[in-house]
Amino acid sequence: MPELGNNESLVLELSDIKVKDVLFTLFLTNKRLLLSEKGMKGEISSQIPLPVIVSANAGSSESGEPALTISIKAPDGSDRRMMFAFHDKPGAGDRSDERDTLLQVIEHGELPSRADRPRTGNNLYKGGDDFSRPGMNSINTNDPGGVQNSMSGSSFHQPPPPSPRFRDFQRRRGEMNFSSGIEEERNRSQWSAAGQIRTPPSDESFRQPPPPPPPPPERGDRTGSGNMDSYSNFGTPGHVNPHSYDHFPEERVAPQYTRRFERDDSRRPDRQPDSEFVYAPPSGRRQRTAPKRNGYGSRRSGGGYSDSDSFPGTIIGLIRSPEEMFRQVRSREVMDAVPVLLVSLAVFAFGSLFFLGMMASDASAYPYLSGLADMGTLIFVSVEMIIFGAICAALTGVLLHFVSYYEGFDEDIGQALKVAAYSAAPYAVGGLIPFLGIIIAPFWSIYLQYTGMRETYYMESDQASVAVLVPAAVFVVLFIIMTMLGADNFSIFG
Structure with a gap:
């Protein structure tokens, strides 16, 4: 009972x-x-x-x-x-x-x-x-x-009522805390004494300042984090009931938007700032404990493999942990992705043509590459490849936006352009792998587009697959047309 x-x-x-x-x-x-x-x-x-x-x-x-x-x-x-x-x-x-x-x-x-x-x-x-x-x-x-x-x-026929207003009740530590499992030190004896039902306050309670919010969890402590957006408390401290509410099939809650409700207000409490929310480090990865330098030469504390605010750190993050990096760059501007795109394409163009130029030095063995033996031609073709890659990335972003809009995701086109630009990061690695990088980089980029659409648009797997396969099919058709008509008709500079 x-x-x-x-x-x-x-x-x-x-x-x-x-x-x-x-x-x-x-x-x-x-x-x-x-x-x-x-x-x-x-x-x-x-x-x-x-x-x-x-x-x-x-x-x-x-x-x-x-x-x-x-x-x-x-x-x-x-x-x-x-x-x-x-x-x-x-x-x-x-x-x-x-x-x-x-x-x-x-x-x-x-x-x-x-x-x-x-x-x-x-x-x-x-x-x-x-x-x-x-x-x-x-x-x-x-x-x-x-x-x-x-x-x-x-x-x-009536809209649902708002959540119970906090000003109508006295706040007691441990009562109706909507983030189960986070505050493990909450006083559950007060919960029992209060009868689990909040009582109307007296006039004096409105003159008292609200209690200070509890401290944030320790780094790496994500006890109960899988149920942070749950509506209920479960069991004893440290016990989390995994059988909670289901999300709707078309709904996916991003972990970076789950926050604890801590403020006393007449409205629903606001989320904590991002600086107060601590992400747990990925399991199995060795964390760096020494301070590291940011893009301006100063040191900052905290673990990690690189400074994600700089474009080299962003490229490394997209290669090593694309899911986490796409969550971090979701709030950035489109122009922040342009350096990542240009640097990746530049490394791919100069690196690939460097290896092809070495092969072109032997004109008898590779006569069709004899034009790349000249340094001026190599630079010209590299710049042409960078411009062509930037145009393809912009077209990919536009196609991703229209496909996602058709699937019911009403996001700004800038999100799709960012996904397309950040997905070019594998080309930086492909330019350093002789010959095989030309084949690996496009497929790796498609995988990053798939991951970016899932993390940025909160798509399901089948929706993200359709979104990235449409641009890929368009480029395959364009490649066939270019092959049939001749590559000279499609030169960037004529």
């Missing part, structure tokens, strides 16, 4: 509710929906305030069990989805009636009539025939400005 707060009563109790193959006991009160993992002796693993439930739909799980899917408006404004599957217990029969009862209580705020209630062996109904609560996706009727939501089936 969960511990209830003031003016809170238990309405429904449903056992053997499966969430991601884990069995829970579901408790529905007039204020919250509680989940207690089976075998945890009544300890609440997750709790959901009823006003944040946006919609509920009855259906079936993949295994054919009755299921109820609810959509939740998280504090950061994103939508979450959670599926409750009614596990078919031996001898329990069809549990569709229990699912429909839970749906009706969540939608309308009332129990079905006694004649319509399912006849099950469970002690299902804990309250009376009606209970007073605001109901799902509605505003408290005690509020003078509140308007009760009108429901029709599972359609919701």
